[in-house]
Amino acid sequence: MLESKALWKSNRQQEIECDIDLPISNVTKDLLLQRGIRDTNTAKKFLSPSLEDLHDPFLFSDMKKVKDRVERAIEANERILVFGDYDADGVTSTTLLVESLREKGAVVDFYIPNRFTEGYGPNEAAFRQAKDAGVSLILTVDTGIAAVDEAKVAKDLDMDLIITDHHEQQEILPDAYAIIHPKLCEDYPFDELAGVGVAFKVAHALLGTLPKHFLELAAIGTVADLVPLKDENRVMVAHGLQFLTSSQRPGIQMLKEVCGITGEVSEENIGFGIGPRLNAVGRLQDASLAVELLLERDIDQAREFAAQVQQLNQKRQQLVTEIANEAKKMIQEQEMEQDAVLVVAKKDWNPGVLGIVASRLGNMYHKPAIVLGIDSEKGEAKGSARSIDAFNLFENCMEIKHLFIAFGGHSQAAGMTVGVDKIDELRTAINKLANDKLTEADFQPVLSIDQKVELEDISLETIKEIEQLAPFGMANPKPLFQIDEQTPSEIRLIGSKENHLKMNFQRESVSLDAIGFGMGDLFPKIAPQSALSLVGELGINEWNGRKKLQIMLKDVKVNEWQLFDFRGLKHVAKQIKGLDMKEHVGLYFGDSTLVEPWAFEQFSCVHIDEWQEHEWDKVSGLWLLDLPSSLQELSDVLSQIKPKNIYAYFKTNQQNFFSQVPTRSHFKTFYGMMMKRGKLDLNQEKNSFAKSRGWSLDFLDFIIKVFLELQFVKIEDRVLHYVTKPAKRDLTESATYQLKLSQIEVEKTLYFSTYKELKNWIDGHIQVSQLKEEVIHGL
Numbered sequence: 122m123l124e125s126k127a128l129w130k131s132n133r134q135q136e137i138e139c140d141i142d143l144p145i146s147n148v149t150k151d152l153l154l155q156r157g158i159r160d161t162n163t164a165k166k167f168l169s170p171s172l173e174d175l176h177d178p179f180l181f182s183d184m185k186k187v188k189d190r191v192e193r194a195i196e197a198n199e200r201i202l203v204f205g206d207y208d209a210d211g212v213t214s215t216t217l218l219v220e221s222l223r224e225k226g227a228v229v230d231f232y233i234p235n236r237f238t239e240g241y242g243p244n245e246a247a248f249r250q251a252k253d254a255g256v257s258l259i260l261t262v263d264t265g266i267a268a269v270d271e272a273k274v275a276k277d278l279d280m281d282l283i284i285t286d287h288h289e290q291q292e293i294l295p296d297a298y299a300i301i302h303p304k305l306c307e308d309y310p311f312d313e314l315a316g317v318g319v320a321f322k323v324a325h326a327l328l329g330t331l332p333k334h335f336l337e338l339a340a341i342g343t344v345a346d347l348v349p350l351k352d353e354n355r356v357m358v359a360h361g362l363q364f365l366t367s368s369q370r371p372g373i374q375m376l377k378e379v380c381g382i383t384g385e386v387s388e389e390n391i392g393f394g395i396g397p398r399l400n401a402v403g404r405l406q407d408a409s410l411a412v413e414l415l416l417e418r419d420i421d422q423a424r425e426f427a428a429q430v431q432q433l434n435q436k437r438q439q440l441v442t443e444i445a446n447e448a449k450k451m452i453q454e455q456e457m458e459q460d461a462v463l464v465v466a467k468k469d470w471n472p473g474v475l476g477i478v479a480s481r482l483g484n485m486y487h488k489p490a491i492v493l494g495i496d497s498e499k500g501e502a503k504g505s506a507r508s509i510d511a512f513n514l515f516e517n518c519m520e521i522k523h524l525f526i527a528f529g530g531h532s533q534a535a536g537m538t539v540g541v542d543k544i545d546e547l548r549t550a551i552n553k554l555a556n557d558k559l560t561e562a563d564f565q566p567v568l569s570i571d572q573k574v575e576l577e578d579i580s581l582e583t584i585k586e587i588e589q590l591a592p593f594g595m596a597n598p599k600p601l602f603q604i605d606e607q608t609p610s611e612i613r614l615i616g617s618k619e620n621h622l623k624m625n626f627q628r629e630s631v632s633l634d635a636i637g638f639g640m641g642d643l644f645p646k647i648a649p650q651s652a653l654s655l656v657g658e659l660g661i662n663e664w665n666g667r668k669k670l671q672i673m674l675k676d677v678k679v680n681e682w683q684l685f686d687f688r689g690l691k692h693v694a695k696q697i698k699g700l701d702m703k704e705h706v707g708l709y710f711g712d713s714t715l716v717e718p719w720a721f722e723q724f725s726c727v728h729i730d731e732w733q734e735h736e737w738d739k740v741s742g743l744w745l746l747d748l749p750s751s752l753q754e755l756s757d758v759l760s761q762i763k764p765k766n767i768y769a770y771f772k773t774n775q776q777n778f779f780s781q782v783p784t785r786s787h788f789k790t791f792y793g794m795m796m797k798r799g800k801l802d803l804n805q806e807k808n809s810f811a812k813s814r815g816w817s818l819d820f821l822d823f824i825i826k827v828f829l830e831l832q833f834v835k836i837e838d839r840v841l842h843y844v845t846k847p848a849k850r851d852l853t854e855s856a857t858y859q860l861k862l863s864q865i866e867v868e869k870t871l872y873f874s875t876y877k878e879l880k881n882w883i884d885g886h887i888q889v890s891q892l893k894e895e896v897i898h899g900l
Contacts, residue, residue, distance in 0.1 A: 122679055122680070122681060122682050122683060122765035122766060123643070123646050123647060123651075123653075123677065123678050123679040123683065123765075124678060125568075125654075125656075125676045125677070125678035126566065126676055127565070127566040127567060127568045127675075127676050128562075128565050128566065128567045128568070129568050129570055129603065129656060129676070129678075130567050130568065130569055130570065131570050131573075132155045132569050132570060132571050133151065133155065133570075133571070133572060138159065139154055139159055140159060140160045140161065141153060141158070141159065141160065141161050141164045142161045143161060143164055143165070143168075145168075145586060145589075146583065146586055148572060148574075148583060148586070148587065149586050149587060149589070149590070151571075151572060152571055152572070152587065152590060152600055153167065153590075155571055156351075156590075156596075156597060167355070167590075168589050168590070170355050170356040170359040170360065171356065172331060172333070172356060172360060174352075174353075174356055175325075175331065175353055175356055175357070176309065176310055176311060176322075176353060178322040178323070178325045178326040179326060180306070180308050180309045180310065181301050181303075181306050181308075181309055181322065181326075182306050182308060183299040183300055183301055183306075184301060184322070184323070184326050185326075186298075186299045187283055187299045187301060187323065187326065188326050188327055190258065190281060190283065190298060190299070191222070191225070191227070191258070191260075191283075191327055192225075194227065194257065194258045195222075195225055195226055195227045198228060199228070199257045199258055200228050200229075200230070200254065200255045200256045200257060200258075201222060201227050201228060201229040201230075201256065201257075201258045201259075201260065202229070202230055202231070202232055202251050202256045202258070202259045202260070203215055203218045203219050203222070203229060203230070203231040203232070203259075203260050203261075203262060204231075204232050204233075204243055204247070204259050204260070204261045204262070204264070204265070205231060205232070205233045205261070205262050205263060205264065205408075205412070206233065206234075206241070206242075206262070206263040206264045206316065206403075206408075207233050207234065207235075207236050207402075207403025207404075207408035208263075208345070208346070208399075208400050208403060208408075209341060209342055209345035209346065209395075209396045209399040209400045209411075210263050210315050210316045210317050210342040210343075210345055210346035211233065211262065211263040211264065211316060211342075211403075211408070212233070212342075212399050212402075212403070212408055212411040212412055212415065213317045213320075213338040213339070213341050213342035213345075213399070213415065214262035214263045214285075214316045214317040214319075214320040214342055215231050215233060215262055215263075215412050216338055216412050216415040216416055217262075217317060217320045217321060217324055217335050217338045217339065217342075218260060218262050218285075218320045218323060218324060219231050219412075219416065220335070220416070221323070221324035221327055221328055221332060221335070222327070224328060225327055225328070230254075230256075231409075231412060232247060232251065233403070233407070233408045233409055233412065234247060235406075235407050236403055236404070236408075236472065236473050237472065237473070240503070240527065240538065241264070241527070241529065241536055242264045242265065242267060242268055242271075242529070243259075243261060243264065243265055243268040243271040244271060245270070245271060245274045248271060248274050248275055248278060248280065249274070249278065251280070252278045252280060256280060257279075257280055257281065258280065258281050258283070259275060259280055259281070259282050259283070260283045260285060260323075261282070261283070261284045261285060261286060262285050262286075262316055262317075262319070262320045263285075263286060263287070263288075263315075263316025263317070263319075263320070263342075264286055264288070264316070265282075265284035265285070265286045265295065265297075266284060266286040266288050266289075266290050266291075266294070266295070266300070266302060267288070267290075267291050267295075267529055268284070268295050269291075269293050269294070269295050269296075271295070272284075272295035272296050272297050273296065275297075276296065281298040282295070282297045282298055283297065283298055283299045283300075283301070284297045284299070284300045284301070284302070285300075285301040285302070285316070285319045285320060285323055286300075286301075286302050286316065286319065287302065287303060287304070287314055287315060287316050287318070287319055287348075288316075288529060288530070288531070289304075289515055289529075289530070289531060290302070290304065290305060291519075291529075301319055301322070301323060302319070303319065310352075311352045311353050311354075313348050313349045313351070313352070313354060313596075314343075314348065314353060314354065315342050315343045315346040315348045315354070316342060316346065317338060317339050317341070317342025317343060317346070318339060318342070318343055318348070318353060318354060318357060321335055321336075321338075321339045321357065333360070333364070334364070336357055336360050336361040336364045337361050337364040337365045337368055337370065337373060338361075338415070339357040339358075339361050340357060340358045340360075340361025340362055340364070340365060340391065341361070341365070341391055341395055341396065341399070343357055343358050343361075344358060344388050344391040344392055344396060344592070344594060345391060345392070345395075345396030345399070345400065347594070347595050348595060349594075349595045349596030349597070350388075350592055350593070350594035350595055350596060350597045351596050351597060355592065355597070358388060358592045358594070359591075359592055362385070362386050362387065362388065362592060365377075365386040365390075365391075366384075366385050366386045370415070371417055371418060371419065371420040371422075371423035371424075372414040372415040372416070372417050372423045372426065372427070373395075373415070374420070374423070375414070375420070375423045375424045375426070375427035376395050376398065376399075376414070376427055376430070377390075377395070378424075378427065379398070379427050379428070379430070379431040380394035380395060380398065381394075382394060382395075387591070387592070388591065388592040388593060388594055392594075397434060397437075398430050398431065398433075398434045399411045399430070401430065401433045401434040401436075401437040402430055402433055403473065404433075404437055404471070404473030404474050404477075405433050405436060405437055405440075405471070405473055405474075406433070410426060410429060410430065410433075411430065413426060414426040414427060414430060437473075437474055437477075440471055440474050441474050441477045441478055441481070444470050444471070444474065444475070444478045444492075445478050445481045445482065447467065447470075448465045448467075448478060448482060448492060449482070449485070451465050451467070452465060452482075452486075458486070460488070460548075460552055461488065461489075461552050461555035461556050461559060461564075462488060462489040462490070462491065462512075462548075462551045462552050462555045463482055463483075463486060463488055463489070463490040463491065464490075464491045464493075464544065464547060464548040464551065464552075465482075465490075465491070465492055465493070466492075466493035466494070466495055466502050466504070466541075466544050467493075467494070467495060468494075468495040468497055469494065469495070470492070470493070470494030470495070470504070471494060472494045472503045472504055472505075475492040475493070475494060475504040475505045476492075476505035476507065476534065476536070478492045478505075479491065479492040479504070479505050479506055479507040480507045482507075483507045483508065483509065487509060487564055487565065487566045488509065488564060489506065489507070489508040489509055489512050489514065489551075489555065490506065490507055491504065491505075491506040491537070491547070491551070492504045492505060492506070493537075493539065493544065495541055497541075500540060500541050500542070501526060501538055501539070501540060501541060502538070502539050502540070502541050502544055503536075503537070503538045504536070504537065505534070505535065505536050505537070506518075506530070506534065506535045506536075506537065507533065507534055508532070508533045508534070509563065509564070510533075510567070511558075511559055511563035512555060512558070512559060512563070513532040514530060514531070514532055514533060514534065514535045515530055515531055515532050515535060516532070517551065517554045517555070517558075518530075518535060518537070518551070520554060521547070521550045521551065521554070524539060524543050524546060524547050524550060525537050525538065525539050526538040526539060526540060568601060568656050568675055568676055569598070569601065570601050570602070570603045570656055571600040571601055571602065572600070572602055572603070573602070573603045573604070573605065574602050574603070574604060575604070575628075576604055576607055576626055576628040576631055576633060577628050577629050577631050579631060579633060579659065579670055580631075580670075581661060581668060581670065583659075584659050584660060584661055584670070585661070587600060587659065599658045600658065600659070601656055601657065601658060601675060602656070602657065602658070602659050602672070603654065603655065603656050604626075604633075604654065604655045604672070605654045606652040606653075606654065607626045607628070607652060607653055607654075607655065608626075608650060608651065608652050608653070609624040609625060609626055609635075609647075609649065609653065610625050610626060610627045611623075611624060611625040612624045612625075612644070612647060612649055613644075614641050614644050616641070618641075619641055620639060620641040620642075621636065621637060621638050621639065621640065621641055622635075622636070622637035622640040622641055622643055622644055622674070623635070623636055623637075624637075624653075631670065632669070632670065633670045633671070633672060634662065634669055634670065634671045634672070635655060635657065635671075635672050635674050636671060636672070636673055636674060637673075637674035637677070638673075638674075640674060640677070641699075642699060643677060644699070645696070645697050645698065645699050645700040646700065647677070647679065647683075648679075648683040648684055648685045648686070648766075650684070650686075650876055650877075650880075651679045651683045652679070652680075652681075653677055653678070653679055654677070654678050654679070654680065655672060655674060655676075655677055656674070656675045656676045656677075657672040657673050657674040657675050657676075658672065658673045658675070659671070659672050660672070660673060682763075682764065682765055682766060682767065682884075682887065683765070683766045683767070684766075684767050684769060684876070684879065684880045684883065685766060685767070685768045685769065686769050686876050686879070687768060687769060687770045688769055688770065688771050688872060693717075693719070693770065694719045694723070697723070702723045702724045702742070704739055704740055704741040704742060705723070705724040705740070705741065705742035705743075705744060705768075706724055706725055706726070706727055706735065706737075706740045706742070706743060706744065707720045707721075707723075707724055707725070707726040707727070707744040707746045708726075708727055708728075708729065708732060708743060708744065708745055708746060708758065709726060709727075709728060709729070709746040709747050710728075710729045710747055710748065710749040710750060710754065711747050711748075713726070713728065715747060715772065716746050716747065716772070717746070717770075717772060720744065720746055720770075724742075724744070726746065729749065729754060729758070732758055733761075737761070737762040737764075740762065740764055741764060741765045741766060742764060742765070742766045742767075742768060743762070743764035743766070743767050743768065744767075744768040744770060745767065745768065745769050745770060745771055745871075746770050746771070746772060747770075747771060747772050747773070748771050748773060748867050748868065748871060748872060749867060749871075750863070750864075750867070751863050751867060752863075752866060752867055752870055752871075755871070755886075756886045759883060759886040759887050760886055760887075763887065767883060769871070769879060771871055771872050773868075773872060782858070782861055782862060782865055783820060783823065783824055785852070787816075787820075787824060788824060788827070788828075788852060790814070791821075791824050791825075791828070792828070792833065794810070795828075795833075795834060795841070795843040796843055798843075799842065799843050800840055800841060800842045800843065801840070801841040802839070802840050802841075803836075803839045803840065803841055804839050807821065823857070823861065825841065826857045827852065827855040827857050827858045830854075830855045830856060830857055830858075831847070831850045831852070831854060831855055832844060832847055832848065832850075833847045833850075870882055
């Protein structure tokens with residue numbers, strides 16, 4: 122048995138009316154239903170996102186006011202400042218709005234606060250600096266909805282402030298000239314735009330036509346900011362990916378080059394390549410470099426900028442690994458594993474990467490995590506938090522907002538500053554909230570499975586049709602499929618560090634490769650002949666023009682007990698490298714000196730005479746180290762315990778075996794010889810007699826021993842004598858004969874049997890145990 126790491130939950134909804142009349146498979150129709158799409162028109166829009174489905178930007182109540190103010194500024198040659206944020210959404214938002222204003226002929230510059238010296242969002246010093254530079258109009262992008270004090274500063278300085286943002290509003294709205302925010306406008310039909318999506322709507326209004334050339338920027342910021350890929354977001358990303366594929370923007374061309382992106386650009390290329398690199402700049406230094414890269418028109422200068430961005434990303438990766446390891450060690454040493462919310466803080470941790478560290482800790486422990494870097498001089502700790510689905514970070518942190526110097530974010534991610542003297546109080550308060558609201562089930566990771574499929578139903582055509590649901594992301598995740606009870610034809614470790622798992626499954630004409638990145642630890646936990654259940658993402662792997670079916674594994678389980686067959690194998694210790702032996706027990710039947718030394722080193726070993734004294738409830742792995750004297754001996758054990766896995770080793774001295782018991786004909790031949798000769802000198806004649814019959818000495822010794830027990834012969838001074846007129850007795854009356862029959866049966870059943878035969882035999886005796894239990898409890 123192998124338990125799944127996550128809870129498998131089916132998304133499939135039963136008995137829902139479906140009115141989708143399109144030439145698509147039932148698999149795709151079912152996936153559309155799970156995404157709330159039930160009619161043909163909605164399905165067409167989803168499968169074929171059209172730019173015509175983008176909403177009118179003037180549905181924002183303040184949009185005309187914004188356009189008029191900007192146009193007045195352009196006519197009056199006023200200086201305009203675009204105030205952005207330092208993440209990928211903020212960087213692309215800034216680039217998009219700066220370029221759209223320049224197209225309008227505006228005198229415009231941009232400003233992004235330094236994460237380390239200024240923190241998140243607008244600040245008074247930056248506004249005063251802008252005033253000194255002659256700025257009279259500020260437009261924020263991807264920030265500003267919490268800038269209540271800064272809005273007052275702008276008004277006092279006689280600067281108009283236009284806020285465009287998408288973050289959660291707080292109790293008081295800033296007193297700004299205008300606010301463009303999808304969640305604050307009842308007339309706007311879609312409230313899940315990213316910051317760059319809001320900036321795109323402003324650009325559309327300012328330019329008067331749909332700015333298709335900005336869709337590539339909109340796609341990057343939207344995917345990177347993890348907003349739901351539905352409605353306008355889906356349209357912008359679907360078309361933006363096409364523009365990214367053929368981008369003429371030097372900055373994006375060079376970004377694709379350092380990311381190793383060739384061919385069609387996918388949402389995964391943004392999520393794992395372009396987005397993290399743009400984010401890396403603001404995590405380690407001033408994010409202006411990222412904006413300059415995207416704005417740059419000279420290819421050589423863009424290449425230089427991209428190289429700097431790549432170096433920063435590599436440094437960011439190193440920092441994340443170091444801090445995550447330190448945080449994990451801190452959690453273990455301070456015994457925080459049982460906390461509902463992990464709160465860790467340390468001096469000089471770089472605040473720019475703590476969001477990624479919090480995400481890693483959250484994935485590792487499946488708990489909300491707050492990671493803070495302490496600034497001893499200021500007496501403050503600044504950092505980030507990431508959460509699980511069941512715990513809304515924004516709402517819960519707002520309940521204890523008095524503990525924060527600054528706070529902002531979403532339900533699943535947040536940034537904060539807290540006094541060093543308040544860290545312990547924060548840990549206590551946030552854990553109390555979580556303990557009061559969450560159950561044990563909330564901390565278990567969940568895999569939402571879209572469909573169960575049979576192996577033979579998977580084809581290239583099916584997968585291509587499923588890919589029509591792309592781009593995938595938030596609110597439209599890549600579908601997860603479950604495949605049950607499949608035995609791999611191949612299972613092995615791959616990768617330079619052998620930390621990835623690869624399996625292959627065959628059924629009729631279907632061949633499916635299963636790849637589990639980072640799942641190499643499962644290799645010693647899966648018996649090659651076990652029937653597995655898999656959950657993963659179906660796809661097509663194309664290499665050298667050849668296309669193969671593939672499933673990227675998310676989880677694996679085996680529902681029944683497993684048999685690991687190590688019979689006759691040498692170096693078993695190498696085979697089980699990496700296997701946790703804490704709950705394993707070895708059972709042996711003979712002399713302990715015959716048991717391999719490695720067994721005693723790996724786990725506790727119990728002799729058959731003492732097996733009933735052992736606590737078997739906590740045993741997950743049972744090792745059968747040698748052969749029992751009878752099948753009943755092993756059957757008695759199996760009928761009382763229920764291990765999840767059984768490891769058949771059965772060390773034997775095969776030189777003492779022979780393949781069969783001598784037949785009655787063999788006994789008759791020897792008896793006739795003794796009648797005729799009357800005696801046999803065991804010192805002088807035994808070897809020649811055995812050789813003449815083609816028997817081994819063991820074979821002959823067994824016959825002699827049986828005859829001695831039955832008193833058909835007797836022995837005096839190493840000479841065997843025939844007993845005249847012996848009592849009539851059957852061979853089965855010999856204890857030696859019976860013992861050998863039993864040994865042969867044990868050897869045949871447990872050692873020389875096939876894997877399937879041994880599995881069936883053990884399974885039958887375990888089933889006896891379960892049947893007895895059912896009878897007892899069911900009376």
